[in-house]
Amino acid sequence: MILGIETSCDETAAALVTAGGDIRASVVSSQADLHARYGGVVPEVASRRHLELVAPVVRDALSEAGATLDDVDTVAVTQGPGLIGALLVGLAAAKAIAWSRRLPLVPVDHLRGHVASLYLGPDALEPPFLCLLASGGHTMLLDVRGYGEEAVLGTTLDDAAGEAFDKGARLLGLGYPGGRELDLLARDGDPTAYAFPVARVPGLDFSFSGLKTALLYATRDLSEDELAARRADLAASYQRAIVRALVARVREAAGGKRTAVVGGVAANSELRASLPDAALAPLALCTDNAAMIASAARFTEAVPYPAYLGLDAYASR
Amino acid sequence: MLTLAFDTATEVATSALVDEGEVLGERVSSTRTLLEDVDALLRQGGARPGDLRALAVGIGPGSFTGVRIGLAAARGLALALDLRGAGVSTLDALAAGAPGAVPVVDARRREVFTLVDGEPAVLAPADIDVREGTLYVGGGDRRYRAELEARGALIPPDGDERHLPCARFHAALARELVPVDEIEPLYLRAPDAKERAR
Numbered sequence: 001m002i003l004g005i006e007t008s009c010d011e012t013a014a015a016l017v018t019a020g021g022d023i024r025a026s027v028v029s030s031q032a033d034l035h036a037r038y039g040g041v042v043p044e045v046a047s048r049r050h051l052e053l054v055a056p057v058v059r060d061a062l063s064e065a066g067a068t069l070d071d072v073d074t075v076a077v078t079q080g081p082g083l084i085g086a087l088l089v090g091l092a093a094a095k096a097i098a099w100s101r102r103l104p105l106v107p108v109d110h111l112r113g114h115v116a117s118l119y120l121g122p123d124a125l126e127p128p129f130l131c132l133l134a135s136g137g138h139t140m141l142l143d144v145r146g147y148g149e150e151a152v153l154g155t156t157l158d159d160a161a162g163e164a165f166d167k168g169a170r171l172l173g174l175g176y177p178g179g180r181e182l183d184l185l186a187r188d189g190d191p192t193a194y195a196f197p198v199a200r201v202p203g204l205d206f207s208f209s210g211l212k213t214a215l216l217y218a219t220r221d222l223s224e225d226e227l228a229a230r231r232a233d234l235a236a237s238y239q240r241a242i243v244r245a246l247v248a249r250v251r252e253a254a255g256g257k258r259t260a261v262v263g264g265v266a267a268n269s270e271l272r273a274s275l276p277d278a279a280l281a282p283l284a285l286c287t288d289n290a291a292m293i294a295s296a297a298r299f300t301e302a303v304p305y306p307a308y309l310g311l312d313a314y315a316s317r
Numbered sequence: 318m319l320t321l322a323f324d325t326a327t328e329v330a331t332s333a334l335v336d337e338g339e340v341l342g343e344r345v346s347s348t349r350t351l352l353e354d355v356d357a358l359l360r361q362g363g364a365r366p367g368d369l370r371a372l373a374v375g376i377g378p379g380s381f382t383g384v385r386i387g388l389a390a391a392r393g394l395a396l397a398l399d400l401r402g403a404g405v406s407t408l409d410a411l412a413a414g415a416p417g418a419v420p421v422v423d424a425r426r427r428e429v430f431t432l433v434d435g436e437p438a439v440l441a442p443a444d445i446d447v448r449e450g451t452l453y454v455g456g457g458d459r460r461y462r463a464e465l466e467a468r469g470a471l472i473p474p475d476g477d478e479r480h481l482p483c484a485r486f487h488a489a490l491a492r493e494l495v496p497v498d499e500i501e502p503l504y505l506r507a508p509d510a511k512e513r514a515r
């Protein structure tokens with residue numbers, strides 16, 4: 001079995017996945033509550049928490065799978081991109097576990113991990129397909145030609161889609177992280193009440209910062225009562241603008257190919273409804289988790305002992 | 318009892334393999350390659366990971382990221398090898414390596430970590446109660462050499478090995494062994510973050 005470890009942002013996660021892609025255990029300890037009072041992920045706070053949680057999540061994954069490290073033949077860990085101090089905690093722990101047991105280590109790219117969430121379980125998807133990766137940290141269109149073979153067709157020039165959701169939620173007083181709350185609120189609103197523009201950028205890239213500014217302008221002159229009255233309409237209109245931008249790009253790039261959506265934004269109900277034919281990872285695998293990291297390791301060359309001992313993490317690609 | 322000791326809180330990573338007080342090997346490298354050193358130490362000592370019986374790990378104060386890398390490695394080793402360990406203050410290890418000296422570690426932001434009445438503290442170099450003729454070691458003193466020497470501090474030359482913690486002293490200071498998950502880092506500073514008014 002493959003032991004996966006993920007600590008790139010604010011989820012500390014460990015998972016056990018078989019070579020065939022069956023998830024035997026997937027443990028995710030979210031720090032969202034911890035960061036809520038800061039209104040966003042604070043890297044130093046996240047790194048401190050990862051250190052507290054990294055060994056417990058591995059132990060929990062082993063016990064959930066009814067396994068011991070004797071059953072593990074490969075260790076996989078997120079090497080980047082992400083918060084560097086957070087990544088280094090997972091990498092140090094993973095190296096130590098692998099070294100102790102003389103196991104090979106697979107350093108996994110986090111974004112490739114998100115794509116590999118589609119290769120798990122009974123309904124595993126097979127390449128080729130076009131993949132939209134949309135999360136709090138990333139928004140990308142990927143041409144997935146084969147396992148571990150992805151070409152970036154487009155990316156965000158400013159905010160990530162999930163970030164746009166969270167920032168919008170904050171402007172609407174929904175707290176952090178507010179993407180899910182915004183989605184729920186939008187169901188009670190009129191998506192045509194406001195015409196929020198989404199910047200047209202060349203190629204297959206995305207831009208969401210103008211949209212956030214438009215929402216700011218729409219909300220800042222409202223009294224508290226007015227805001228309360230129009231909040232659902234604002235949420236619905238704002239969400240529609242983001243989803244339309246994402247869907248338009250997916251349609252442009254797909255050209256008849258199968259499509260898939262991964263990352264935390266794949267949980268958004270309007271996006272799911274707008275792309276009825278797209279393959280979607282189960283919700284639990286959309287947000288950051290370690291099963292997807294272990295899954296990606298199945299298609300990535302392992303680094304043998306002792307070559308991995310000097311590996312470093314990377315913050316950006 | 319074969320003990321692996323290491324500390325990555327300062328500008329270097331120090332590691333040592335110690336058996337019943339006998340230092341079998343000691344190495345210095347960078348934090349990133351700590352486990353390469355550990356691997357080399359065991360190979361030199363003809364030992365395998367499963368032969369280890371205890372860990373002695375530096376808990377800082379020092380670089381937050383550095384402290385965490387050492388502790389994360391310790392937690393991984395402890396989990397995989399079923400080891401217990403002891404957390405050792407980087408300042409105590411420095412002091413053990415330079416008897417009579419006061420350890421001073423650079424804390425960035427114009428501050429240092431040092432011992433005040435035996436207790437770890439973070440303060441501005443100007444607030445160190447310099448005793449004339451006392452030896453100061455640890456790197457932080459080097460950065461503020463002129464300032465501290467003007468007040469009577471004795472500071473070894475920059476390359477002096479007493480400025481760096483040596484893991485053999487962590488092993489020597491490791492007394493009570495506890496579950497490694499319970500060994501906490503010594504940050505001495507809260508994270509830099511403002512709570513958002515709601």
Ligand SMILES: [Zn+2]
Nearest residue numbers: 110114135288
């Ligand atoms: Zn992610």
